[in-house]
Amino acid sequence: MSNKRSQPKRERILDVAEELFALHGFDGVTLRQIANGAAVDVALASYHFGKKLDLFNAVFERRADLLNSARLDALRACQSSAGEAGPEVEQIIEAFLRPLELAQETGDPGWQHYLALIAYINNSPYWGPRMMSKLFDQLVEEFIAALRKALPGALEEDLYWCYHNLSGALTLTLAQTGRIDKLSGGKCRSADFEAAYDHMIPFVAAGFREVCVNRRNATD
Amino acid sequence: MSNKRSQPKRERILDVAEELFALHGFDGVTLRQIANGAAVDVALASYHFGKKLDLFNAVFERRADLLNSARLDALRACQSSAGEAGPEVEQIIEAFLRPLELAQETGDPGWQHYLALIAYINNSPYWGPRMMSKLFDQLVEEFIAALRKALPGALEEDLYWCYHNLSGALTLTLAQTGRIDKLSGGKCRSADFEAAYDHMIPFVAAGFREVCVNRRNATD
């Protein structure tokens, strides 16, 4: 089938494509730039993946299952350790975000490029509708179900808008634009995912509670 | 200098460029697509704006001052109506977000495309550092100063991470990807900025207070 020496070049194409697509988007990268970065002939990308769009999809598929499994495992784990009532909001958000640190943990810089690429498609009016549902809908619905249970009586509308706010904050974090580094004068660093999540978890949890619980009960 | 009949074609180029750049990004749009959409010859874009990148910049400059003025006026207004202690967090966030509804108010669909374009560059690792500071740094620092005053004792680090979360939630809203429409089964609509801000303001305000005040005082 596939021999051992051939894999490195195929993988290198995916690595470079991942990084360049994350930085410049689908149309901002040429197959020749990718081939050049991987020290490989242009035609090799077509041989392994077909059209440019197929290569784009292959980049996503390579890590999709691993990422979704890590996040789902984290959710299951906090559900198990919680009692009958289910986990608290903070624990659910934590399970949603912390596995994304595997980018740092594994030491594979490709993970960071991959997450930046997800940020790119999630924020794109063109790619978002075409790719996000297929990749993440199932996982997201599980997390929202857990949040629904942790916030009894919450309106569906409130629940989804809050998730939208969480998704936006996360997306900008994954995009790694370095804007917060400059704004804060170096006090915050875009690359420090741990610090980002340390602040995002209580921020988002408080937002969920305010919108889904406190504000609604106040008018009862 | 510039006559009256020439403006329509120049403006139409900007309108179409604004819409297509917001949807597909800088590299995903060709000058011929823009010219075609504006029912104009390709060379006319070069005549009016120069290089493709100059046209890109012209799209931003057209509405930048108007947008920044509207948001700054809103901040000044809530500062005036507040007392010596300054406005509350909610009022500041409100002043930051509500002027963005002028997209709907003016009935000009170009505003929505413009805001989607800002979302595109803010989330882009390539364009973000090149364009965001020039366009928004001054305004953002004013709002953060107001928030600093409304959250006495807040750590600078906390303040900027919270602003980062706000910026992310806003960016995904402006991007108009329609993802929340599908996820919520139609209960939430991306195009409904008013609903988005109605949920974002209490969400973000609660997040700021939790991270900058409650959590820090708990360990004192």
Add this chain to the structure above:
DNA sequence: TTTAAATTTCAACGCTTGTTGAAATGTGCG
């Protein structure tokens, strides 16, 4: 109406794009 300037179109340029078929090279098995 004449005239000069601004606007718009036309036609083409040199270059890059994604893609492909055929040739060359490498690999593992008998």
Add this chain to the structure above:
DNA sequence: CGCACATTTCAACAAGCGTTGAAATTTAAA
């Protein structure tokens, strides 16, 4: 080795790209 097959390179294609100089047209003032 010799053979089959996977991999990689080479060379080239048609199409589309941004850009430009010159011609045609429209506009505004004299």
